[in-house]
Amino acid sequence: MTKPILEIKELKTSFKAYNGLLPAVDGVSLTVNEGEIVGVVGESGCGKSVTAQSILRLFDERKEVKYEGEISYGGVNLLSLKAKQMSSIRGNDISMIFQDPLTSLNPVYPIGEQIVEAMLAHQRISKKQAMQRAIELLQLTGIPSPQERYHQYPHQLSGGMRQRVMIAIALACRPKLLIADEPTTALDVTIQAQIMSLLARLNKQLNMSILLITHDLGIVAETCHKVVVMYLGQVVETASVQELFQSPRHPYTQALLQAMPRIDSERGKPLTVIEGSLPTLNQLPQGCRFVSRCSYATEKCHSASPILKPVEGVQALVRCWNADLIKIESRSQGQQARSGGEDHVIQSVQS
Amino acid sequence: MAIYVLKRLLALVPTLFIMSVIVFIIIYLIPGDPARVMLGDGADEATIQQVREQMGLNQPVLPQYINWISGALQGNFGESYFLGKSVMAAIGEHAGPTFSLAVLALLLSLCTAIPLGIAAAKHQGGLADKLLTAFSLLGMAIPGFLLSLFLVLLFAVKLKWLPVSGYASLQDGVWSYLKHLILPAVSLSPLMGAIIARMVRSSMLEVMNQSYVKTARAKGVSEHRVIYKHVLRNALIPIITVTGGAFGTLLAGAAVIETVFNIPGLGQLLVHSVARRDYAVIQGIVLFIAFLYVAVNLIVDLLYVVADPRVRLE
Amino acid sequence: MLFNPSNRRKPLLQVENLHKSYWSKAKNSFKKARVRAIRDVSFTIFAGETYGLVGESGCGKSTLGKTLLRLTEQDSGSILYEGNDLAKLSSKQLRHYRKELQMVFQDPYSSLNPRIVVGEALEEPLHVHRIGTPQERTERAMDMLAAVGLKREHYYSLPHQLSGGQRQRIGLARALIVHPKLVVCDEPVSALDVIIQAQIIQLLKRLQHDMNLTYLFISHDISVVRHISDRIGVMYLGRLVEEGDTESLFQQPTHPYTKLLLSAVPVPDPFAVKKEWQQEGELPSPLEKIAGCSFHTRCPYATERCRLEEPEPKRVNEEHWAACHYA
Amino acid sequence: ANGTNNSNISSPGPTDAASADANVVDANEGKELATELKFPLDQSIPTLDPHLSLGGSNSTVVLNVFEGLFSFNSSYEPVPSLAESYEVSEDGKNYVFHLRQGITFHNGKELKAEDAAASLNRWKELAPRAKSSFGESEFEAQDDYTVVLNLNEPKNDTLAQLSHVLNFAAIMPKEVVESAGPDGVKEYIGTGPFKLVEWKADQYIHVSKFENYQSPDGESDGFAGKREALVNDIYFTLALDNATRFSSFLAGDFDYVDVSIDNLPLVENDDSIELVKDLSTDFNLIFNKKSPLFSDIAYRQAVAALVNAEEILLGITSTPDLYRLNPSYMYEENAKWYSEAGSEAYNQSNPEEAKRLLAEAGYNGEVVRLLTTKDTGSFYNASLMLQAQLEAIGVKTQLDIYDYATMLTKRADATAWDIYLGPFIVPSTPSQLLYLNPSYGFAEDAKLAELLKKATAALTDEEIKEANDELQAYVWEYLGNVKIGDTYRYKAIRSNLQGVTTLYGIPNLSNTKVYKKS
Amino acid sequence: MVKRQQAEAINLYKLARREQLLQQAFTNTRLLWGSLLAILLLVVALFAPWLSTYKPLEVDIVNRLAGPSTQHLFGTDNFGRDVFSRVLHGLRNSVQVGFIASLLASAIGLVVGLYAAMYRWLDQLLMRIMDALFAFPAILLAIAIMAALGASMLNLMMCLAIVFIPSVARIVRSSAVVAKQQAYIEAQRAIGSSDTRMIWQHIMPNTLPALIVQGSFVFAESIIVEAALSFLGAGIPAPTPSLGNQLSEGKMFIFQSWWMTLFPGIALIVAVLAVYLLGDGFRDLLDPHTAKKGHAKALYKRLSGLNQAGKEGTAS
Numbered sequence A: 001m002t003k004p005i006l007e008i009k010e011l012k013t014s015f016k017a018y019n020g021l022l023p024a025v026d027g028v029s030l031t032v033n034e035g036e037i038v039g040v041v042g043e044s045g046c047g048k049s050v051t052a053q054s055i056l057r058l059f060d061e062r063k064e065v066k067y068e069g070e071i072s073y074g075g076v077n078l079l080s081l082k083a084k085q086m087s088s089i090r091g092n093d094i095s096m097i098f099q100d101p102l103t104s105l106n107p108v109y110p111i112g113e114q115i116v117e118a119m120l121a122h123q124r125i126s127k128k129q130a131m132q133r134a135i136e137l138l139q140l141t142g143i144p145s146p147q148e149r150y151h152q153y154p155h156q157l158s159g160g161m162r163q164r165v166m167i168a169i170a171l172a173c174r175p176k177l178l179i180a181d182e183p184t185t186a187l188d189v190t191i192q193a194q195i196m197s198l199l200a201r202l203n204k205q206l207n208m209s210i211l212l213i214t215h216d217l218g219i220v221a222e223t224c225h226k227v228v229v230m231y232l233g234q235v236v237e238t239a240s241v242q243e244l245f246q247s248p249r250h251p252y253t254q255a256l257l258q259a260m261p262r263i264d265s266e267r268g269k270p271l272t273v274i275e276g277s278l279p280t281l282n283q284l285p286q287g288c289r290f291v292s293r294c295s296y297a298t299e300k301c302h303s304a305s306p307i308l309k310p311v312e313g314v315q316a317l318v319r320c321w322n323a324d325l326i327k328i329e330s331r332s333q334g335q336q337a338r339s340g341g342e343d344h345v346i347q348s349v350q351s
Numbered sequence B: 001m002a003i004y005v006l007k008r009l010l011a012l013v014p015t016l017f018i019m020s021v022i023v024f025i026i027i028y029l030i031p032g033d034p035a036r037v038m039l040g041d042g043a044d045e046a047t048i049q050q051v052r053e054q055m056g057l058n059q060p061v062l063p064q065y066i067n068w069i070s071g072a073l074q075g076n077f078g079e080s081y082f083l084g085k086s087v088m089a090a091i092g093e094h095a096g097p098t099f100s101l102a103v104l105a106l107l108l109s110l111c112t113a114i115p116l117g118i119a120a121a122k123h124q125g126g127l128a129d130k131l132l133t134a135f136s137l138l139g140m141a142i143p144g145f146l147l148s149l150f151l152v153l154l155f156a157v158k159l160k161w162l163p164v165s166g167y168a169s170l171q172d173g174v175w176s177y178l179k180h181l182i183l184p185a186v187s188l189s190p191l192m193g194a195i196i197a198r199m200v201r202s203s204m205l206e207v208m209n210q211s212y213v214k215t216a217r218a219k220g221v222s223e224h225r226v227i228y229k230h231v232l233r234n235a236l237i238p239i240i241t242v243t244g245g246a247f248g249t250l251l252a253g254a255a256v257i258e259t260v261f262n263i264p265g266l267g268q269l270l271v272h273s274v275a276r277r278d279y280a281v282i283q284g285i286v287l288f289i290a291f292l293y294v295a296v297n298l299i300v301d302l303l304y305v306v307a308d309p310r311v312r313l314e
Numbered sequence C: 001m002l003f004n005p006s007n008r009r010k011p012l013l014q015v016e017n018l019h020k021s022y023w024s025k026a027k028n029s030f031k032k033a034r035v036r037a038i039r040d041v042s043f044t045i046f047a048g049e050t051y052g053l054v055g056e057s058g059c060g061k062s063t064l065g066k067t068l069l070r071l072t073e074q075d076s077g078s079i080l081y082e083g084n085d086l087a088k089l090s091s092k093q094l095r096h097y098r099k100e101l102q103m104v105f106q107d108p109y110s111s112l113n114p115r116i117v118v119g120e121a122l123e124e125p126l127h128v129h130r131i132g133t134p135q136e137r138t139e140r141a142m143d144m145l146a147a148v149g150l151k152r153e154h155y156y157s158l159p160h161q162l163s164g165g166q167r168q169r170i171g172l173a174r175a176l177i178v179h180p181k182l183v184v185c186d187e188p189v190s191a192l193d194v195i196i197q198a199q200i201i202q203l204l205k206r207l208q209h210d211m212n213l214t215y216l217f218i219s220h221d222i223s224v225v226r227h228i229s230d231r232i233g234v235m236y237l238g239r240l241v242e243e244g245d246t247e248s249l250f251q252q253p254t255h256p257y258t259k260l261l262l263s264a265v266p267v268p269d270p271f272a273v274k275k276e277w278q279q280e281g282e283l284p285s286p287l288e289k290i291a292g293c294s295f296h297t298r299c300p301y302a303t304e305r306c307r308l309e310e311p312e313p314k315r316v317n318e319e320h321w322a323a324c325h326y327a
Numbered sequence D: 001a002n003g004t005n006n007s008n009i010s011s012p013g014p015t016d017a018a019s020a021d022a023n024v025v026d027a028n029e030g031k032e033l034a035t036e037l038k039f040p041l042d043q044s045i046p047t048l049d050p051h052l053s054l055g056g057s058n059s060t061v062v063l064n065v066f067e068g069l070f071s072f073n074s075s076y077e078p079v080p081s082l083a084e085s086y087e088v089s090e091d092g093k094n095y096v097f098h099l100r101q102g103i104t105f106h107n108g109k110e111l112k113a114e115d116a117a118a119s120l121n122r123w124k125e126l127a128p129r130a131k132s133s134f135g136e137s138e139f140e141a142q143d144d145y146t147v148v149l150n151l152n153e154p155k156n157d158t159l160a161q162l163s164h165v166l167n168f169a170a171i172m173p174k175e176v177v178e179s180a181g182p183d184g185v186k187e188y189i190g191t192g193p194f195k196l197v198e199w200k201a202d203q204y205i206h207v208s209k210f211e212n213y214q215s216p217d218g219e220s221d222g223f224a225g226k227r228e229a230l231v232n233d234i235y236f237t238l239a240l241d242n243a244t245r246f247s248s249f250l251a252g253d254f255d256y257v258d259v260s261i262d263n264l265p266l267v268e269n270d271d272s273i274e275l276v277k278d279l280s281t282d283f284n285l286i287f288n289k290k291s292p293l294f295s296d297i298a299y300r301q302a303v304a305a306l307v308n309a310e311e312i313l314l315g316i317t318s319t320p321d322l323y324r325l326n327p328s329y330m331y332e333e334n335a336k337w338y339s340e341a342g343s344e345a346y347n348q349s350n351p352e353e354a355k356r357l358l359a360e361a362g363y364n365g366e367v368v369r370l371l372t373t374k375d376t377g378s379f380y381n382a383s384l385m386l387q388a389q390l391e392a393i394g395v396k397t398q399l400d401i402y403d404y405a406t407m408l409t410k411r412a413d414a415t416a417w418d419i420y421l422g423p424f425i426v427p428s429t430p431s432q433l434l435y436l437n438p439s440y441g442f443a444e445d446a447k448l449a450e451l452l453k454k455a456t457a458a459l460t461d462e463e464i465k466e467a468n469d470e471l472q473a474y475v476w477e478y479l480g481n482v483k484i485g486d487t488y489r490y491k492a493i494r495s496n497l498q499g500v501t502t503l504y505g506i507p508n509l510s511n512t513k514v515y516k517k518s
Numbered sequence E: 001m002v003k004r005q006q007a008e009a010i011n012l013y014k015l016a017r018r019e020q021l022l023q024q025a026f027t028n029t030r031l032l033w034g035s036l037l038a039i040l041l042l043v044v045a046l047f048a049p050w051l052s053t054y055k056p057l058e059v060d061i062v063n064r065l066a067g068p069s070t071q072h073l074f075g076t077d078n079f080g081r082d083v084f085s086r087v088l089h090g091l092r093n094s095v096q097v098g099f100i101a102s103l104l105a106s107a108i109g110l111v112v113g114l115y116a117a118m119y120r121w122l123d124q125l126l127m128r129i130m131d132a133l134f135a136f137p138a139i140l141l142a143i144a145i146m147a148a149l150g151a152s153m154l155n156l157m158m159c160l161a162i163v164f165i166p167s168v169a170r171i172v173r174s175s176a177v178v179a180k181q182q183a184y185i186e187a188q189r190a191i192g193s194s195d196t197r198m199i200w201q202h203i204m205p206n207t208l209p210a211l212i213v214q215g216s217f218v219f220a221e222s223i224i225v226e227a228a229l230s231f232l233g234a235g236i237p238a239p240t241p242s243l244g245n246q247l248s249e250g251k252m253f254i255f256q257s258w259w260m261t262l263f264p265g266i267a268l269i270v271a272v273l274a275v276y277l278l279g280d281g282f283r284d285l286l287d288p289h290t291a292k293k294g295h296a297k298a299l300y301k302r303l304s305g306l307n308q309a310g311k312e313g314t315a316s
């Protein structure tokens, strides 16, 4: 359970702009252990997707980006692999599903073919066998009557089903690690719930690690074992789920938790609002990147950039000079509210 | 599908109607008349009037138009004053050369445009891309008739490889047929090639940014397969659209080239018919070209169905 | 109206039996199809309250919002605003009411003209309604910028120079500058990150208080709706299936769809008891005609009756009803 | 003159192509003959109906397919062709034509007098010049091989009218004539050395050797005398574009082409190409006698005083080699009708006088509209030169350029133009002069008509000379038109094409043989 | 106080915008080349009478068909007219015809396109007519119209305008339809704007980039079609020099006097090229969403521009 399968150390991904490099990701370190679901959360544009795609090196290195740091998978640094070797890892050892199931499937080929394509790219099996397996996969992901669906085109499926097909493609070669980049943002809550439970089930059944990128703390709380919080291209906090929700240490994490209207919180209580501006990627402040919006900021925060380090009393890693000083927020309001409405909800559905 | 095609063809009726009215108005406005052209320089006024009378040209426009349209509705588009045959027959004879020319020019354009477009999209900003920019700009800026002058000078007059002008039908032998069409087709193709190449490039680039291409890459599919299987196939619809448009334009717009190369095509026939005021033929050709235009568009739409399973005709 | 609650409060907008269908050419098909976006919707919004509207994507929320403001024409039904039926007015007569009925749009990126500076965009409504001199308009726009927490400099910004949150503030300012009575907020925060979302929600609340506004608040995020609304309507496939005051609705969700919706919302609390997911099936296409209860395809309790017979609204309590045979 | 078969051969024609040909050492000795000839046509052909057709291109084809009772020799003298002989009454009013016997049409039918009469009656209705000459009289078939024509008054141009190449008095089968519609005959059946095989409008006209052809006797001269088809097939190929036509010649597609002076160097030094210069057209300036200005003779005189014929001709032909000054409306080769009477008025080139006359006439800056076209011929160049001359003495001008069809319509409209300057094919008698009758420029002058009639009615050579001088002198006095001059054209003929002769610029392709190119 | 602040802000904004535009203009090679060529064209067009060494109509039969020399830079034509001077005047006329024709076509096409996009019943009517005109091959329609109206420069301009109205109207209509569906147009309606205001104030500017590109295309096409028409003998009436006239005359002398074809030909290509480049360049400049994806410079601007102004919010 604790054997790491993916370790990222100080990853830096910079986009080539016409007058220099634009570091969209600068300082991401995280570890995914075998069988673990790791959540990555953060604001839009903070570099979650770039991180995910950097792992598979999906950007064009000749023109688009420059990678630095280390991504080690099973002891091999992916960033040092040749293009061919990288191809053999993609979809095979590590696979990925994207945010938008509506556009992530090629509209002109039947879905079955697209699943089979992944298998044929990596495995030596006959077309027939591949087809058989594809149907099994469709079944596994909970698509009714997979035989017929196999020959259907993406537009003939609903959003939820398409996302299942995406998952089936990702699972085609039984990867050890699945990277899911906001797999449910385009879907309705009810469908989201189905997909999330499917992922959780696959994680258990296949002992497959998942790197789950999302902006929804609710999903993190319900599905993940570990959480990585990102802000402006950096990891600012990593912690186990319980720890993070119980005692968030980074001011940004705290802000996130408090700004969210919750279904289980006291109604009408004002949300916490933080002001301040977000710096641009090409004009980053010298010190901490959160400094412009942080209410705890000190002189030091303005001048020196903090590093990701363990904090006293918890297992979390936090990128904050004041992590030790910041008062631990009491456990989320939900605890009190939960006894109210929510239990009832559960009951009513199950009844 | 048959119903769909039928519907589309029916939708053509108002367009054709409007066109026929426009043509009639133009004909009404153009001075000069066929009787005078036929009787030539120095014919006396009395004879001309007599022939005009016999041709029905002395009627007012409206009866003339009604006459014509009621014939047209029964599939009779009239007789040419000069060709000694029905308009339909004349068009049928002249459509072949135009069609051959358009097809050959289109093939030439496609053969240059598609590889160039793909290469340019694959290596955006690279050599192929720059080449494409140069090619497309020049292709659009050099008029076909200008190009044709120099092509004739070089390949026909100086080198004597190809004939200067004229047309041979397929029955006269494939080589003879091609020989006569090569220069005109080459003169016509740069413009089409330029437009198609641009479209191939931009359409490919557009598709390359789609997330399903990323999905394909994330599956570990080879780059070659990504380009040719995933990107090109999806980039096809806009390419088909411009190609169809280009073909339509070729069919309709080869008049100048046909004149330069003395190819007995529709364009030339129309130019001649305007010159000698062969009214029925002018009407017929204009409507026929419009019909072709729509037919090409219809075929393009039908091709969409093949290219993209999302498109359905019902 | 069936469940008209006590007349303590003054109804501002009463919608009765509203219908709206689109004849749309599906994107890649050449055939026209009928989308029944709103089917027989009736409800009342009282002055000064926030009425929340939730439902899945495509269930007709935006269409309802736009139809109320006559941005799209309804097929049938009446929209009584302070006793006048908006549905019957000509577009000229409607102009007058446009001042009092405003809208904030979902997408802060596309709801501002990219070529027009913010200030001009703000003055536009004043200009249209011929309010004030140019000087006064500019002053009012500047005031409004301040009211929504922006600086005066932003007057000269182009939309693309602003962040999403800032744009949404502009959208809000533009709606409020003519001092409307009712503001339809169509998913005003769903394109925003939590932190910005919180800012806008607080701003909405403050302005409601300051300017005595009535909101129709549309969202697919039930947590947000719960946070801001006094009363909530739940929509499913063009129908209002349940309506009630917020407390009651969350205490006592009655329609199975409401229950499903509530249970599907992930709770940001790792200690919460995990639920067993029970639901199956997916949203049927609005293109298909569904007989009986529109939810029966997904409802675990569906019976023969649900398949055949359309349920009538049933009262749960004074201000709370649900359209389910088994409520 | 009790003319019977007038077959004396007069002095050689201007081009003398035939004899030049004979002198050329036959470089093709020992070469194989080809059976096919591809011949360029430079104008589109609206109809192949010989009675209707007016353009030179038509005649190129028509004269090989059809024959008339008479043909011109190279001195523009009528020589019997389908006619065996003829008789004219003393008073010049009654003609009897005896047809050759045993002539068959291309459709196999034998030529009879009724065919000739029917054809000629149709012809005289359709050809304006014939109509004005003997509109009231009828051709009648007396027996199977005799046709008679009785005129009201003597016409010395009768035979010339029957020979003329434009609106050619071709003989066709009676049935064909009778079934003809307003737009011409439906079938093209003649008696000529070639028969029509296929007419692909706007592309080519294919004629092939007529095996049963019966040639008239006598030495070949012009279109008269012995004719023989020496190739099996001729494709008259339309090549309207000058540049294309010439490049096709250079590329070897054609063996015959007209050469502009500027292209001359390209063919001049080629031994295998023979250059032939032939008289093609004359240019005349026509006044619109109904226009506000030129209805006044003073203005016509002013323009006549101004015209520098030489400059205009140079503008048309670009070289002194290709034109000659000529005050007469006839070519000097046509000895019978050539006259220099009134020639003082020709080519005056006197701007001062012109200015004076204008001032006298009270010219006040009115715009003179020059009607022209760019479509065919050298109308445009000529008008351009004239415009320059007019402008130089302060006449306001406007060049109205239309396409050919429009120009024809405009020219028939008395309100649409003032001056028209164009090429004319020179006929053999004054009665065929288009511009002396009202259809060109609305000449409605009683004296002119009177003199013309007199000239036509004259019977003896002396009478003719006298009447003609009088007419010509009056033409220069009346100034309905101003003669500019005669022009030549160069033709380039490849040496493997032998025996092409031309008359009126129209090639005679019978007696022409083609050798295969090595 | 407020006034001063305001003025300052306006100035700042204007400055920034100008700087941005300038910067874009200079990094836009097409625009740069296009403008250079266009300036050249403009100079030629405006100053042709002063630049030319002879009168374009001055006939000098003696010196006809003389090759390029110091006296006649581009040689002389078959009338001995100076080709250089004629090319200058030809450019002037061709450019003038193209410009006015495209201006007319753009203006009318704009109105037709906008109103067709706005009102459905009008759409049917207008677009059917446009379809009919569109299906007419441009050259052939032009020949017919020129035959009907008679050859003159004014008629040619009108005729070209008629020929090109449909293509402009179609483009304008389709981008207006897209613009009409934008949320901010709906927002405008919600505010209570009148249709006229909506069309001209809000929809029209959005069609401008497309209009400019299409307009420039029409401009370039007009120059070509004018030449083709003159080539067929239906263009600007001779002797007025136009590039097409010169080409069609040169054609006859191409074997010995290549300069009569070559120089007008080059002039034509340069003119068309200039207009195309300019159109393309302008589109890039005017379009607020310049960034073709992957275009590094534009992307960079978008990224940095986006967040610079952000005083509080997110990046997106």
Ligand SMILES: Nc1ncnc2c1ncn2[C@@H]1O[C@H](COP(=O)(O)OP(=O)(O)OP(=O)(O)O)[C@@H](O)[C@H]1O
Residues within 6 Å of the ligand: A015, A024, A042, A043, A044, A045, A046, A047, A048, A049, A050, A051, A064, A215, A281, E299, E303, E315, E316
């Ligand atoms: N191809 C690219 N070229 C240049 N910059 C890019 C590219 N892709 C992303 N970026 C920039 O990198 C930063 C991080 O983007 P990323 O997509 O990782 O954000 P994200 O956290 O996934 O946001 P979201 O929640 O919106 O998906 C952003 O500022 C984005 O604009």
Ligand SMILES: Nc1ncnc2c1ncn2[C@@H]1O[C@H](COP(=O)(O)OP(=O)(O)OP(=O)(O)O)[C@@H](O)[C@H]1O
Residues within 6 Å of the ligand: C022, C023, C024, C035, C036, C037, C055, C056, C057, C058, C059, C060, C061, C062, C063, C064, C220, C286
């Ligand atoms: N202009 C239109 N033409 C045709 N169909 C439309 C149009 N607008 C909306 N629809 C259809 O009407 C239904 C309701 O759409 P609406 O936008 O009101 O849903 P919504 O609840 O607002 O969804 P979302 O949460 O995605 O915004 C959908 O099926 C939609 O596809």
Ligand SMILES: [Mg+2]
Residues within 6 Å of the ligand: A048, A049, A050, A099, A181, A182
């Ligand atoms: Mg992302």
Ligand SMILES: [Mg+2]
Residues within 6 Å of the ligand: C061, C062, C063, C106, C186, C187
């Ligand atoms: Mg919506």
